Amino acid sequence: GDSVTQMEGPVTLSEEAFLTINCTYTATGYPSLFWYVQYPGEGLQLLLKATKADDKGSNKGFEATYRKETTSFHLEKGSVQVSDSAVYFCALTLITGGGNKLTFGTGTQLKVEL
Amino acid sequence: NAGVTQTPKFQVLKTGQSMTLQCAQDMNHEYMSWYRQDPGMGLRLIHYSVGAGITDQGEVPNGYNVSRSTTEDFPLRLLSAAPSQTSVYFCASRLAASSTDTQYFGPGTRLTVL
Numbered sequence: 001g002d003s004v005t006q007m008e009g010p011v012t013l014s015e016e017a018f019l020t021i022n023c024t025y026t027a028t029g030y031p032s033l034f035w036y037v038q039y040p041g042e043g044l045q046l047l048l049k050a051t052k053a054d055d056k057g058s059n060k061g062f063e064a065t066y067r068k069e070t071t072s073f074h075l076e077k078g079s080v081q082v083s084d085s086a087v088y089f090c091a092l093t094l095i096t097g098g099g100n101k102l103t104f105g106t107g108t109q110l111k112v113e114l
Numbered sequence: 115n116a117g118v119t120q121t122p123k124f125q126v127l128k129t130g131q132s133m134t135l136q137c138a139q140d141m142n143h144e145y146m147s148w149y150r151q152d153p154g155m156g157l158r159l160i161h162y163s164v165g166a167g168i169t170d171q172g173e174v175p176n177g178y179n180v181s182r183s184t185t186e187d188f189p190l191r192l193l194s195a196a197p198s199q200t201s202v203y204f205c206a207s208r209l210a211a212s213s214t215d216t217q218y219f220g221p222g223t224r225l226t227v228l
Contacts, residue, residue, distance in 0.1 A: 032214035043219035
C-alpha cells in the first residue's frame with residue numbers, strides 16, 4: 001500500500017541553523033505531496049504542497065521539491081527560529097474515485113533553541 | 115468562518131462507556147474525516163465521508179461509528195470505550211472529495227479511557 005517514511009525525531013537545532021527533514025514515499029500511482037505542521041496543543045495545518053514532479057512548494061521560508069526519481073519530498077529551511085518548534089508531518093494523497101485519503105508519516109518533532 | 119470545530123477538548127471515560135465526539139465545519143466542505151493520533155504512529159484514518167449520507171471506513175474503524183446527516187456535522191461515536199482508544203482525535207474537512215485541496219483540521223479531542 002501507499003506509505004510515507006520520515007526521519008526520526010526529535011531534531012534539535014540552534015536558532016538560525018539550516019533545517020532538513022527527510023521524507024520518502026511509496027505509492028502505486030502519481031501522488032500529490034504535502035507537509036503539515038502541528039504546533040503544541042493545536043491541530044495540523046498545511047505548510048506547503050506539490051502536485052507534480054519537480055514542483056517546489058514553499059511557505060514561511062520552508063521549501064520542498066517533489067522528486068519523482070528519488071520518491072522524495074524533503075523539507076528545508078535556511079534559518080530556523082524558535083517559533084518553528086513543532087511537529088512536521090509529510091503526507092501524500094492519490095486521486096481516486098471514492099474520496100482521496102491522506103496518508104501520513106509518523107511525524108518529526110523539531111526543537112529550536114536560542 | 116469558524117473553520118472546523120470539535121467538542122469536547124478533553125474527555126475521560128471508563129471502560130465500557132459510550133460517547134460521541136462532535137465535529138462541525140462551516141465551509142460547505144464535501145469531504146470530512148476522522149483521524150486518531152498516537153505517539154510514533156502519525157495520524158491514522160478512522161472513517162470518512164464524501165457527502166451527506168455517505169460514509170466509509172478508513173484504516174482503523176473498529177470500535178467507532180459515524181454518520182453524516184448534514185453537510186456540516188460528522189460525529190464520531192465510541193460504542194464501548196476501551197483503553198486502546200486512548201488517543202487524540204482530529205476531525206478534518208476538504209472542499210471536494212476527489213481532489214488535492216487543502217485539508218483543514220480541527221483542534222483535536224484528547225480522550226483518556228481508564
